[in-house]
Amino acid sequence: MKMWTSSVLSLLGLMLGTGLSYSQAPSFSVSPSMVAPATDGKVWGGLIYASNGEVGGMDKKLLPSGLQDLSQRLAKVFSFAHFELLGHHNQDVFRQYESWVVPSRDLFLKVDSKGPAEGGGVNLHLQFWQEQQVLVKTDAMLRVDSPLFIGGPKWKDGQLIFVLMLTRQEK
Amino acid sequence: MKTPPDESQIVRWLDGEMTASERSAFEAMLTQDPELRAEIDSLSRLGETLRKNLPVERELPHADFFNSQIQVRISQEEMQSAREESRASLRQSWFSGFRLPWVLAAASAVVALVAVTFRPTEDERASFVISSYAPNPSVQARTFHSDEANATVLMLEGLTALPPDRKIVGHQVFRSETDQEVATTTLFSETGDVLLVLAKGAENRPQVIPRSPRS
Numbered sequence: 001m002k003m004w005t006s007s008v009l010s011l012l013g014l015m016l017g018t019g020l021s022y023s024q025a026p027s028f029s030v031s032p033s034m035v036a037p038a039t040d041g042k043v044w045g046g047l048i049y050a051s052n053g054e055v056g057g058m059d060k061k062l063l064p065s066g067l068q069d070l071s072q073r074l075a076k077v078f079s080f081a082h083f084e085l086l087g088h089h090n091q092d093v094f095r096q097y098e099s100w101v102v103p104s105r106d107l108f109l110k111v112d113s114k115g116p117a118e119g120g121g122v123n124l125h126l127q128f129w130q131e132q133q134v135l136v137k138t139d140a141m142l143r144v145d146s147p148l149f150i151g152g153p154k155w156k157d158g159q160l161i162f163v164l165m166l167t168r169q170e171k
Numbered sequence: 172m173k174t175p176p177d178e179s180q181i182v183r184w185l186d187g188e189m190t191a192s193e194r195s196a197f198e199a200m201l202t203q204d205p206e207l208r209a210e211i212d213s214l215s216r217l218g219e220t221l222r223k224n225l226p227v228e229r230e231l232p233h234a235d236f237f238n239s240q241i242q243v244r245i246s247q248e249e250m251q252s253a254r255e256e257s258r259a260s261l262r263q264s265w266f267s268g269f270r271l272p273w274v275l276a277a278a279s280a281v282v283a284l285v286a287v288t289f290r291p292t293e294d295e296r297a298s299f300v301i302s303s304y305a306p307n308p309s310v311q312a313r314t315f316h317s318d319e320a321n322a323t324v325l326m327l328e329g330l331t332a333l334p335p336d337r338k339i340v341g342h343q344v345f346r347s348e349t350d351q352e353v354a355t356t357t358l359f360s361e362t363g364d365v366l367l368v369l370a371k372g373a374e375n376r377p378q379v380i381p382r383s384p385r386s
Binding site for chain 2: 090104
């Protein structure tokens with residue numbers, strides 16, 4: 001009962017306070033296009049097709065410097081012999097709003113920054129989407145050059161894998 | 172001259188939290204102050220109206236995810252407490268060991284050695300997954316760190332396989348522009364061509380629209 005009564009009083013105060021501050025707000029606006037959005041870092045996302053059959057392979061020029069041995073590292077986790085980079089995306093991690101990593105319209109990632117982590121890295125909330133269906137939501141802490149491999153759905157005679165790596169962190 | 176009651180007295184009276192003597196004194200004041208009586212009646216009516224018209228209980232959206240996040244936070248706090256207790260206990264035992272001079276000398280040597288040779292381990296520099304939640308109950312999310320691959324792995328098991336004849340089209344995206352006002356993100360190639368546009372559809376679901384064919 002006390003909480004209810006207090007809530008009523010708080011609600012009244014809030015309504016009055018909001019109206020007051022709104023009426024006193026200065027009238028100016030800033031065009032979003034004039035301000036570069038703040039970022040917490042930059043990520044590289046790649047969609048990989050893993051298979052034991054013949055695949056297209058990987059062009060190392062498209063891989064970030066910390067992932068030049070991506071095929072070998074993937075082979076340590078996924079039991080496939082060959083890995084093809086289907087698509088990739090370099091993306092700033094915006095501080096104030098969501099970022100999207102879309103190497104393919106079929107499988108992509110929504111990234112929300114939760115700010116820098118203690119001891120280095122960035123705390124992120126990730127959503128892994130397959131078209132309009134979210135497959136997994138996860139909270140993760142990414143550190144520079146330490147990739148996250150997401151084992152996705154099977155496809156053809158292999159599997160789709162999403163790789164996400166923080167390539168740069170803002171100081 | 173009478174002293175008007177403060178807000179906390181009114182709240183305590185309305186909430187039935189006053190002692191018998193406080194209540195008697197307050198109600199005596201009410202009988203002598205019609206304005207105060209009217210104010211309290213008005214406040215009671217307003218509260219009743221709000222209570223009747225506002226839902227007291229609302230269904231929590233994504234309740235299972237919310238619950239899982241709470242459980243994760245509780246586990247993290249428990250682990251943190253356990254670590255702190257363990258450290259405190261370790262410190263205590265070390266300090267009791269330092270009573271012996273030869274232990275002190277040996278420990279000093281070890282500290283000097285560690286200071287020279289210490290390097291952060293791979294794990295301390297690695298990314299990690301804090302928590303995961305798959306909305307589809309038939310999908311299990313398993314996480315681990317592979318030392319061999321030097322990577323953190325989030326394995327999704329139980330996903331429906333994509334049809335083999337499904338064409339998966341990849342893109343090489345080099346930058347994006349987000350328009351907050353219309354909630355769209357435009358993805359560009361290295362040469363500045365528009366590859367895809369991502370917009371929010373029904374229920375805030377993303378919709379990826381490929382570049383319009385050139386006319």
